[in-house]
Amino acid sequence: MPLPSIQPDPEILDHRRSTVEFATAKPDIALLPLGATEQHGAHLPCGTDTFAVDYLADEIARRLPVWRLPTIPITVSHMHRGSPGSVWITNTTLIAVVKDIVLSLRSQGVSRVVIVNGHGGNFVVRPIIQDLNRDYLDVHVMLLEPVVRESPFTEPPGSIHAGESETSRLLHIAPALVRMDRAVSTDVPYSQSFLLYAPIADLEPSGVWGHAADATAEKGRLYEERLIAAAVEAIPATFAAIDRIVGQSSR
DSSP: OOOOOOOOOTTOBSTTSOHHHHHHHOOSEEEEEEOOBOOBTTTBOTTHHHHHHHHHHHHHHTTSOOEEOOOBOOOOOGGGTTSTTOBOOOHHHHHHHHHHHHHHHHTTTOOEEEEEEOOTTOTTHHHHHHHHHHHOTTOEEEEOOOOOSSOSOOSOTTOOBSSHHHHHHHHHHOGGGOOGGGOOBOOOSSOGGGGGTSOHHHHOTTSOBSBGGGOOHHHHHHHHHHHHHHHHHHHHHHHHHHHHHHHTOOO
């Protein structure tokens, strides 16, 4: 059986392009998506976070002139230890990887980097970005945190994993990978802070922390539309604000 051909996307500047094309484009902004490989219950693939952030990064890159870097598919997922299919690196390793990538971009003239974090367990991302902005005055690194108004989801705010929102997003993005016949809804009697003390498998054996059974593809579509619009608005607005602030301060 012939392998499917890999085609460039004319709307996205990414690793499918040649060095000549990058030299011509001279990108000033790079987009670094962070995914994860970890259990998402019996109904979602272990690559859920990676697939979701891949989709978002592609849609941003179709709308803004950015260098869309390959998604890092394995990050800090040790809160899923004990669950088959989960793979992780340490906080220390992620710090080193992100820093090295940013500095390699800086060496070729990229002065703005957007970190698109698709995994809630990457708590270390915030101090990484703060340190990079403190230590390297000629590069600005921002954490993309778009605010989605009028969320289509109804599950409780404490629902953080494999619930209605993530399941709905995957039903829209990759429906063939979702098994709704296996979806369950849970109300976990712990806050997210308990992940400091125990893995999810000990807090909720199903691995689901939310109302997955309430998910629909339409909710996922509405959310993605609003998320993409918010992200595309946030990136230039945030960098403009950073420029104003830095212009008034020696940092």
